Amino acid sequence: MxxxxxxxxxxxxxxxxxxxxxxxxxxxxxxxxxxxxxxxxxxxxxxxxxxxxxxxxxxxxxxxxxxxxxxxxxxxxxxxxxxxxxxxxxxxxxxxxxxxxxxxxxxxxxxxxxxxxxxxxxxxxxxxxxxxxxxxxxxxxxPLVFVVNASSDIKSVAQLLERAKAGKRFSYGSAGPGSSTNLAGELLNQLTGAELIHVPYKGTGPATVDVVAGHLDSAFTDLPTATPHIQAGKLRVLAQTSSTRSSLIPDVPTMAEAGVAGYHFISxxxxxxxxxxxxxxxxxxxxxxxxxxxxxxxxxxxxxxxxxxxxxxxxxxxxxxxxxxxxxxxxxxxxxxxxx
Missing domain, CATH: 3.40.190.150 (Bordetella uptake gene, domain 1)
Incomplete structure (x- = not known):
């Protein structure tokens, strides 16, 4: 039928x-x-x-x-x-x-x-x-974005990396093992030696929500998932992962502009x-x-x-x-x- x-x-x-x-x-x-x-x-x-x-x-x-x-x-x-x-x-x-x-x-x-x-x-x-x-x-x-809770005292990628290298443990969430957001996070670790701890989720939605709720330090997520929370003033975007700024978020620096030389990752x-x-x-x-x-x-x-x-x-x-x-x-x- x-x-x-x-x-x-x-x-x-x-x-x-x-x-x-x-x-x-x-x-x-x-x-x-x-x-x-x-x-x-x-x-x-x-x-x-x-x-x-x-x-x-x-x-x-x-x-x-x-x-x-x-x-x-x-x-x-x-x-x-x-x-x-x-x-x-x-x-x-x-x-x-x-x-x-x-x-x-x-x-x-x-x-x-x-x-x-x-x-x-x-x-x-x-x-x-x-x-x-x-x-x-x-x-x-x-575009993928690197986000933290809007109430966090972390204001930039450089600040987060400085604290991570000084011994403070930071976690980042992704959509799961092998996902583009997982690879984006591991590329940051490899280029900086920051050793952010990967917390895998079943999708970018749950990871993003846990950053908003304060259960997770940061996340790599996609812009459509993050946008409602950004507009609500609940998330701060530290950087975008492409080598050039997206026309969707022209005021957000790229990872390279934020101090991570050689960083480029797109979905x-x-x-x-x-x-x-x-x-x-x-x-x-x-x-x-x-x-x-x-x-x-x-x-x-x-x-x-x-x-x-x-x-x-x-x-x-x-x-x-x-x-x-x-x-x-x-x-x-x-x-x-x-x-x-």
């Missing part, structure tokens, strides 16, 4: 299709102009495109997908079916992309975790990011297709996706959702993946991080 809900968004028909007992929820973005829906193009794409999101409905990747995909489908003149396949931290959804026929009709989101750090954390990862997947474009850079996600997808198709998808991400209204909506639009060429995305596989390997080995 299944039901369909159709609604109109900016000249596109969108259908939510829900099947009872189904493990996945799918949303069909039918984004051909209304006056041209019955016109066959004869060129790619000539049928709907399946888009796997390896995370639950409501997460950051899912949210951005529901912002970007309708407009991308409109530019392509074809439907895009968003398929949520949560599991194994995004690995399940990305494996479906890697194993799909490389004909241009399957794609999905890959993250800094599923495309880079997992190579070093999961010996039995069911795909290799550089061998089984074809990068299309980066989509979003999600991101981009779009990939199966390896072997024809270059002409990858280039077409990249062209349309970059155009969508550069639209002023699209940029505004993504920023409002807590991400920085981050379009790139396929070559640049591949370079980022290669670089981060190498850089996260060093962090993971030095800190002896394990998922077990």
């Amino acid at each position: 299944r039901s369909e809900i159709a609604f109109l968004v900016r000249g596109c028909i969108m259908k939510a299709v829900v099947g009872s007992g189904s493990l996945a929820a799918a949303v069909l973005f039918t984004c051909m102009p209304l006056h041209a829906q019955d016109r066959a193009t004869g060129d790619y794409p000539s049928k709907p495109i399946l888009f796997h999101v390896g995370y639950a409905v409501g997460g950051s990747a899912d949210t951005v997908g529901r912002i970007v995909l309708p407009e991308l489908g409109k530019r392509l003149g074809q439907s895009i079916i968003l398929d949520n396949r949560a599991g194994a931290g995004g690995v399940v959804g990305l494996e479906l992309v890697a194993r799909a026929k490389p004909d241009g009709y399957t794609m999905g989101f890959g993250t800094a975790g599923t495309l880079a750090s997992n190579v070093n954390l999961m010996p039995n990862l069911p795909y290799h990011p550089l061998k089984d997947l074809a990068p299309v474009s980066m989509v979003v850079n999600n 991101w996600f981009g779009i990939v297709m199966p390896a072997g997808t024809p270059a002409a198709i990858v280039d077409r998808m990249n062209k349309e996706l970059v155009a969508v991400l550069n639209e002023p209204e699209m940029r505004r909506r993504i920023l409002a959702a807590g991400g920085d639009p981050f379009p790139s060429s396929p070559e640049k995305m591949r370079q980022i993946i290669e670089t981060e596989i190498a850089s996260t390997a060093k962090i993971i080995k030095s800190a002896n991080i394990s998922l077990n």
Whole structure:
């Protein structure tokens, strides 16, 4: 048994299709102009495109997908079916992309975790990011922030590090072992010798709440999670982890600006297709996706959702993946991080 809900968004028909007992929820973005829906193009794409999101409905990747995909489908003149396949931290959804026929009709989101750090954390990862997947474009850079309770007498990263090196024990929370927030914290330890104590949580939300409640000294967390508490005056942001200031928090210094030379860590996600997808198709998808991400209204909506639009060429995305596989390997080995 299944039901369909159709609604109109900016000249596109969108259908939510829900099947009872189904493990996945799918949303069909039918984004051909209304006056041209019955016109066959004869060129790619000539049928709907399946888009796997390896995370639950409501997460950051899912949210951005529901912002970007309708407009991308409109530019392509074809439907895009968003398929949520949560599991194994995004690995399940990305494996479906890697194993799909490389004909241009399957794609999905890959993250800094599923495309880079997992190579070093999961010996039995069911795909290799550089061998089984074809990068299309980066989509979003999600700023990570280093926060303390607003009532703390710690006002800067330099002050915290000075006290830590003098022997005061400081803890930092993360979203769990091997998470981007865990790696961000261990990179700080490795570059400074601070030896902050890692306290793993099941997600950035619980870690952030414990900083607000005064149960945890600090946390590395994502900006969407931290923002409500920052606005409520309950959290102080000491630094952001990227090498350049995010337009979302332009007044917050980077770790390097805060005195940690060489510090750079970002959380991101981009779009990939199966390896072997024809270059002409990858280039077409990249062209349309970059155009969508550069639209002023699209940029505004993504920023409002807590991400920085981050379009790139396929070559640049591949370079980022290669670089981060190498850089996260060093962090993971030095800190002896394990998922077990």
